Amino acid sequence: MAEVRKLSGRYRLLNPLGAGSVRLAFDEAEHRDVAVRELRVPPELRDSALFEARRATGLRHPSVVRVLDVLVESGVPWLVMEFVSGVSLEQAVRSRRPLPIPQAARVGVCVLSALSAAHGAGIVHGRVDPGNVLLTATGRAVLSGFGAPSLSMLPSADLWSLAATLHFAVEGRPPGQVPAAGADPFRSLVRAMLHPSGPPPVEVVRETLDRLAVDRPLDAVVEASGPLPPARVAAIGLAVLDRLVTCGGFHGGVQPGNVLVDDSGQARLTPLPRSGTLPAYTAPEGAATLAADLWSLGATLFTAVEGSPPAPGAPLTRAGALAPVLFRLLSGDPAHRPTVDELRRELLAVAVERA
Incomplete structure (x- = not known):
């Protein structure tokens, strides 16, 4: 049986969540489940990574998995995050099938809203991918992975990654060198967001996704x-x-x-x-x-x-x-x-x- 540990005297480590490095924990001070992850960065980047992670604790949005706490235990930095019950977009597509366009558009609406809030606060995610998008039982999509170093990426990189994630949602594969053809507005939007010249204006992306989420x-x-x-x-x-x-x-x-x-x-x-x-x-x-x-x-x-x-x-x-x-x-x-x-x-x- 694995040794049960506590972080900072309050977060009791429990079982791993999925196949990644995130673990379930129980916050004994607040009496709630949380998710914790070791922040693995080279020693020379640790201070900047901790600074970015602590800044992410101020980000509040319904489609963001919140960073609740940042701590250092025995010289090792850890992120404490809100626990969200759901399945990743990657798992959902691989175990079932690609999403219908209206559902994929609703995912896009949620993730774009989360990114817009983050960018407005000067935070770049840097790791938007199907594994970091969680689908809840109520149909809401939430973006996890905030608090990790963004590697000095620009907000436009997050939009490109969002497009690649939405491509995966409806095609079951990354876009690679040849994004999926199709004259429908969803795939046309995704191809435009992946274009080397840069994505369309955020307002155009948002309006199109909003409409596709509810209309045919x-x-x-x-x-x-x-x-x-x-x-x-x-x-x-x-x-x-x-x-x-x-x-x-x-x-x-x-x-x-x-x-x-x-x-x-x-x-x-x-x-x-x-x-x-x-x-x-x-x-x-x-x-x-x-x-x-x-x-x-x-x-x-x-x-x-x-x-x-x-x-x-x-x-x-x-x-x-x-x-x-x-x-x-x-x-x-x-x-x-x-x-x-x-x-x-x-x-x-x-x-x-x-x-």
Whole structure:
């Protein structure tokens, strides 16, 4: 039987937690379970590591495994951390299967929120990976591993590691040199975060993850429910058009996978980390203009109402009153497409119809 030890006269060491170096302990002063880990660093880095660890004790966030205490026992530094009951993302994926995108997005929302709080306090995690993300029984994700030396990394390194962790969550493997392909907004976001030029703005990452955590892409809605009624498709078109106007420039990614629909049927175009549409939704002129975005919107609405992307000679059998609008949007001549104001009036007229 292993010898039972106490750290600092109050933390009674118990059994190991998982296969790592973290152990369960009982805090006899506060009468609670805690997790403890020996802080293994070269002697020349010990002072700086202790400084970083003690600074981490001030970090408080619902998605952070708190560092409760930092102590030195017989010359050896130890971290005392909040005990969180859960399974690591790495264990969950390897023992079961990759996560569905909404669940992976919820993990991303939690971890990004934790990192934003840490970065705001001047703390870089430095070791974001699937083993340090814990999934609780309530579905909350919490980030462990604070208090270890960050090796002077920048906050952008944490965002790259978050992207690699989310890639693992949905693919079951690290991204390596070739991240997973896929036009859906989740994988597009992950690839953009892994790009050598650096991640998109944090606000774009946060907004996209927030939406993906609760909403479904339009192509998934059509696949599950079949073609949508013209009035509903027109309402989706109005929402996307408003986003394009607000964007104020070329979006370059209007396609069903980037249009998210909530439970009430409200739609929203996701902010695109980097431009790029599938061929079926790319305007024939290939220009970076609002008129090209409108062609892509027409192709997206065609798919929503007919159940498949437009193709040469493809008939409009379900579009009803929306058909003339789609014909104009999908004109090969940008000059023949409607203006924003014209399109808004035409879509509104269809949207208010009651079939």
